[in-house]
Amino acid sequence: GILPLDSEQSGLCEVILVHEHYLVQKPEKVCWAAAAGTVRDGLRAYTALHYLAQASPGKTVLVLDAASPFGTIAVQLAQHRGAKVISTAHSLEDRQFLERLRPPVARVVDVSHGKADVAESCLEETGGLGVDVVLDTGVKLYSAEDEPTSKSQLLPHKHDIITLLGVGGHWITTEKNLQLDPPDSHSLFLKGATVSFLNDEIWNLSNVQQGKYLYILLCAQQTLFLFHFRPQLDEPIPLYEAKVSMEIVQKNQARKRQVIQF
Numbered sequence: 001g002i003l004p005l006d007s008e009q010s011g012l013c014e015v016i017l018v019h020e021h022y023l024v025q026k027p028e029k030v031c032w033a034a035a036a037g038t039v040r041d042g043l044r045a046y047t048a049l050h051y052l053a054q055a056s057p058g059k060t061v062l063v064l065d066a067a068s069p070f071g072t073i074a075v076q077l078a079q080h081r082g083a084k085v086i087s088t089a090h091s092l093e094d095r096q097f098l099e100r101l102r103p104p105v106a107r108v109v110d111v112s113h114g115k116a117d118v119a120e121s122c123l124e125e126t127g128g129l130g131v132d133v134v135l136d137t138g139v140k141l142y143s144a145e146d147e148p149t150s151k152s153q154l155l156p157h158k159h160d161i162i163t164l165l166g167v168g169g170h171w172i173t174t175e176k177n178l179q180l181d182p183p184d185s186h187s188l189f190l191k192g193a194t195v196s197f198l199n200d201e202i203w204n205l206s207n208v209q210q211g212k213y214l215y216i217l218l219c220a221q222q223t224l225f226l227f228h229f230r231p232q233l234d235e236p237i238p239l240y241e242a243k244v245s246m247e248i249v250q251k252n253q254a255r256k257r258q259v260i261q262f
Helices: 032-052 069-080 092-099 118-125 158-164 182-191 207-226 239-250
Strands: 060-063 084-089 107-110 131-135 165-173 194-197
Touching: 032 069, 032 131, 032 165, 032 207, 060 069, 060 118, 069 084, 069 131, 084 092, 084 118, 092 107, 107 118, 118 158, 131 158, 158 165, 158 182, 165 182
Parallel strands: 060 084, 060 131, 084 107, 131 165, 165 194
Antiparallel strands: none
16 A cells, blocks of 8 residues: 555554555455565556556557566566567567567567667567557666666667657567657657656656556556466565665676565
């Protein structure tokens, strides 16, 4: 559940009193680890595909780094909504994982060696029409020589995203420092495409939005139970290893969602 903005109690307590209107029920057959590990990724995926992109049957969705915890939930949710999914993989293990998903994704583009052209692959898969929805995990903003060395070389360039986007498409980005030059804006204008920023904290910024937040939490838990979604979870971690686990997460070295077991 959530703590409302006007709550007089902190969430960092062993016992806390919360009104039932601020809680949703966990299905009995969903384990606590899966429920906890899906909260944030389920929230982000539902926000992107339901509220920002309105994914529906017949749409084509590109999920970048689809083997990540967020990407895995986004792929399954897009397929549940009847969309055709194209995904990118950052390693051989990621590609094998995505190829084993059922129902299968339409195409897995392996970018681990830098040889695959994401834009070309997407246009080929869609008959040159482009994709309807793009979910990124960050993008390159500059050319290779200008790109900071700390940035991942596996991220697509913003021009590639604009190129593969179809008419009336939706680009959902997690890149908070996205910079679009006039030619970029002109290309988006000609396509009638939109750019939306995925900030999963927005539902907490206004008490008017808390009902939507609770609805998303409920939907995420129900889809885990009804449609057997498979979140990317590591083995539950005991409390005494929480500090080490947090350091791994902060260094972006964790490829699976970390869940602390009390």
